[in-house]
Amino acid sequence: MSDPEEMKRMSYAGGTFVTSDEVADALVHFVAIVPRNRRNQVVIVPGFDAGGTPSPVALVLGPTSQIMSQHEAVSYAEPETQGVADRVREQARSHENTARIDSSNGKANLDYDVF
Structure with a gap:
């Protein structure tokens, strides 16, 4: 058996994951x-389930x-996760909402960045 890895368990919205x-x-x-005036953003990161x-x-x-x-x-x-943390930090600094909803055809389509 290999030595245990050290990662972090994140708690969010009543659930947890490891990354x-x-x-x-x-x-x-x-x-x-x-900032308080910023809208929510979708962020997708690699993780592990329970x-x-x-x-x-x-x-x-x-x-x-x-x-x-x-x-x-x-x-x-x-x-x-090479580069993932840098992209998350850049997204935080950019103040751009990368979650966009296109409903021009009557159907909502989410478009967001996946790290």
Whole structure:
């Protein structure tokens, strides 16, 4: 059996998921710097479900989001997240809402960035 990996468990909207330290820190940073007049944004990051299966995690983050992270030892390898945290931080700085709804044809279609 391999040594346990150290990642962070994120709590959000009554649920939890595990992701890399770097991505967890970027998400906390995102919520901390979002101005009060900014709209919510969809952010999708790599994570793991409760059983340790890799699973993308979609979050709607905005000025009233409440998230928490804490260190956790896990038995599975950290996901590949190269550049993900940088893109989350850039999205936070950009003040652009990347979740757009196109309803010109009467049907709503979400268009958002996946990290």
